[in-house]
Amino acid sequence: MHVATQIAKMKESATLAVGAKVTALKAKGVDVVGFAMGEPDFDTPRSIKQRAVDALMAGMTKYAPTPGDKASREAIAAKLRAENGIDCAAEHVTITVGAKHAIFMALQALIEPGRGDEFILPTPAWVSYRPLIELAGGVCVEVAGSVENAFRITPQQLEAAITPRTVGVLLNSPSNPCGVTYPATGLRSLIDVVANHPRISIVSDEIYEKLIFPEIEPGLTHWSPASDPRVAGRTVTVNGMSKAFAMTGWRLGYLCAPGDQGRFIREIIKLQGQMTNSVPSFFLPAVVEALSARVAPEVERMRAAFAARAGLLHRLLSHVPGLQVPRSTGAFYAFPSIAGWIGSVTPAGTRIDSAQSFADALLAEAHVAVVPGEDFGECARHHVRLSFACSEAQITEGVLRLDRFVRSLQGARATAHAG
Numbered sequence: 001m002h003v004a005t006q007i008a009k010m011k012e013s014a015t016l017a018v019g020a021k022v023t024a025l026k027a028k029g030v031d032v033v034g035f036a037m038g039e040p041d042f043d044t045p046r047s048i049k050q051r052a053v054d055a056l057m058a059g060m061t062k063y064a065p066t067p068g069d070k071a072s073r074e075a076i077a078a079k080l081r082a083e084n085g086i087d088c089a090a091e092h093v094t095i096t097v098g099a100k101h102a103i104f105m106a107l108q109a110l111i112e113p114g115r116g117d118e119f120i121l122p123t124p125a126w127v128s129y130r131p132l133i134e135l136a137g138g139v140c141v142e143v144a145g146s147v148e149n150a151f152r153i154t155p156q157q158l159e160a161a162i163t164p165r166t167v168g169v170l171l172n173s174p175s176n177p178c179g180v181t182y183p184a185t186g187l188r189s190l191i192d193v194v195a196n197h198p199r200i201s202i203v204s205d206e207i208y209e210k211l212i213f214p215e216i217e218p219g220l221t222h223w224s225p226a227s228d229p230r231v232a233g234r235t236v237t238v239n240g241m242s243k244a245f246a247m248t249g250w251r252l253g254y255l256c257a258p259g260d261q262g263r264f265i266r267e268i269i270k271l272q273g274q275m276t277n278s279v280p281s282f283f284l285p286a287v288v289e290a291l292s293a294r295v296a297p298e299v300e301r302m303r304a305a306f307a308a309r310a311g312l313l314h315r316l317l318s319h320v321p322g323l324q325v326p327r328s329t330g331a332f333y334a335f336p337s338i339a340g341w342i343g344s345v346t347p348a349g350t351r352i353d354s355a356q357s358f359a360d361a362l363l364a365e366a367h368v369a370v371v372p373g374e375d376f377g378e379c380a381r382h383h384v385r386l387s388f389a390c391s392e393a394q395i396t397e398g399v400l401r402l403d404r405f406v407r408s409l410q411g412a413r414a415t416a417h418a419g
């Protein structure tokens with residue numbers, strides 16, 4: 001059977017691929033420490049689950065309006081106005097099958113295939129952005145953050161990447177895979193650049209907005225580009241319930257686009273109506289509950305736990321020889337460089353010549369799962385991603401195994417005494 005080239009040439013998601021390997025190994029009884037999946041280990045707060053159960057039992061089992069019902073869209077718009085300073089109303093919001101679906105639709109609507117449209121992507125960046133930009137017919141233009149600048153790009157870099165073909169820029173703070181948060185001033189200075197280019201739209205993926213650690217970098221707060229009137233009309237804000245509310249399996253995300261007198265969001269909802277229609281209708285009251293003040297203390301409890309784990313993981317990793325790792329200030333990821341171990345050989349005889357071979361050998365020989373950096377961008381080729389959405393005991397055990405693993409490597413630039 002023929003498979004269209006655009007699908008056949010698409011890479012599979014590296015995060016999901018490692019996640020599947022871990023599940024398969026665990027099913028065989030192998031004791032794996034999983035630093036792979038970006039998925040909170042907490043359960044969804046009870047009152048959110050209860051609202052969905054109640055709605056289901058009350059018979060909320062029919063099609064809902066494509067973008068969600070009035071109450072859930074209003075709850076999201078109220079949140080975006082109050083917490084993010086975005087001037088929007090319920091009709092500017094659509095509830096999607098995870099943030100992934102929202103990003104997919106935004107890119108489909110912004111990129112004109114066959115025209116050489118360029119979309120700027122600050123890297124390292126989450127593995128799904130490039131394939132989704134390319135699937136929409138765009139050219140992904142990477143702008144590399146450096147380890148020295150905590151993986152943040154500068155306004156000068158952004159300006160230099162803009163060409164007459166640039167149609168958009170995709171921002172993600174706090175970031176997957178770096179765990180790095182732009183301070184509000186840093187993000188504003190990028191928006192200053194975009195403000196001078198009226199053709200350029202912004203997709204701002206804010207799915208980790210509630211997971212920021214001022215304990216680690218004092219004064220850090222979240223700032224939404226769509227709150228800036230200069231770009232508000234051409235910014236698509238993406239968010240979702242997966243990370244902050246521990247609801248990955250529910251597949252609930254949303255998108256807000258107040259610009260163009262509502263024309264853009266109407267086009268998005270048209271697309272959604274042809275592809276998925278609404279999310280399951282009895283989940284909609286659960287969205288309202290998640291955004292209520294009742295759940296906020298639970299979100300804060302989980303955020304504080306992630307902040308503590310970020311500190312613990314950084315302390316432990318800083319003793320592992322040959323790794324270079326900036327501090328995580330948000331999300332639940334650390335992204336160390338393993339460049340010092342390229343060229344080494346494992347006790348089982350595997351040559352480490354890439355992040356992929358490092359991650360494969362670490363999993364096979366030390367039973368620790370990490371995501372290799374290659375698919376997070378060209379500049380990420382010698383990094384691996386560790387998700388600390390797991391217990392402190394797992395973090396301690398996993399880094400112990402990682403430490404033993406790198407100390408067993410032979411013949412690299414890094415030495416077991418470095419670091």
Ligand code: PMP
Pocket residue numbers: 038097098099100101126172175176205207240241242248251252253
């Ligand atoms: N954006 C980023 C940066 C992510 O890490 C993820 C993780 N899945 C998503 C979007 C998609 O989240 P979901 O589809 O579960 O809402």
Ligand code: GLU
Pocket residue numbers: 013015016036037038039126127128176
């Ligand atoms: N975003 C999470 C991760 O990066 C979940 C998996 C995925 O959708 O990529 O691990």
